[in-house]
Amino acid sequence: MFGWPNSPAYTVTSITLWLVFLSAIFGVTWGKHNGWPDPALWALALVPAVTVIIQTFMAYGLISKQDEFVRALVAKRMLAATGATITVVVGYAPFQQLLNAPEVPAWVIYPLFWGLFGMLSGIIRDGGRA
Secondary structure (H helix, E strand, O other): OOOOOOOHHHHHHHHHHHHHHHHHHHHHHHHHHOOOOHHHHHHHHHHHHHHHHHHHHHHHHHHHOOOHHHHHHHHHHHHHHHHHHHHHHHHHHHHHHHOOOOOOOHHHHHHHHHHHHHHHHOOOOOOOOO
């Protein structure tokens, strides 16, 4: 019934930021493997964080313009997605640290959060009491 507040500008910008985010991750990985100079790698390594902060400010602005019901609904979904993300990361960490499970780069947390937010949004449909 109620999803994310609809905004074509937000959607287009978000998709663009995701592409920039992933391109920067790819660029750092590829550039390091191919001997790019450190200043270029450092600059490129900052790009994902910049896209996250831009996305955060855009989402905040979009949500703050909504009515109380939509804000409450999005807040519940964000809280659930944050808790689920932290649970997955903390749950996996001992396996990685103590049992030699494969290392997962920290940047994966961001798409994990948004993926969980999307999945939980299909479950959490009531902005009122839990």
